[in-house]
Amino acid sequence: MTVPPDVQATVVMALKRAGSRECGGVLMGEHVGQNHFVVRRLTVQRPGAIAAFVRSLGGVVQAIKAYCRSNGNDYTRFNYLGEWHSHPLFSVQPSSKDHATMRELATDRSVGGNFLVLLVFRLQGQRLEGSAHTYLPDGSAHPSNLDLDEGFE
Ligand SMILES: [Zn+2]
Secondary structure (H helix, E strand, O other): OEOOHHHHHHHHHHHHHHOOOOOEEEEEEEEEEOOEEEEEEEOOOOOOHHHHOHHHOHHHHHHHHHHHHHOOOOOOOEEEEEEEEEOOOOOOOOOHHHHHHHHHHHHOOOOOOOOEEEEEEEEEOOEEEEEEEEEOOOOOEEEEOOEOOOOOO
């Protein structure tokens, strides 16, 4: 999972604005190789709104549709990837509630897709750190590589 510098900048800005409150949104990505995805766009929800998990918010669905449309509705390559949120005050490892919520989403047939990704970020000084997990429809969760380096696509 690669998060390019321009998307990292969006996250950093959102984290700074949210301060000690959690914030988050949805991830839209590009499939660039076997098991390799690049986050191309992400939404930022209002701090506090994240607890309700953002999928139900109308604006998010619109954003995903617009993203797919702007990429020619090439769904196998460009699509919704999952969710992100911040842990401003504790470790970037998902909480047990995070795991439970993502498992529920990943095993929900109405959501579709083969997997879901959860990225958790926090700021350590000026530096962005994060974790990535992939959730499969069979209910399993897998720690994934999160590449925050520059320039690698
Ligand atoms: Zn969390």
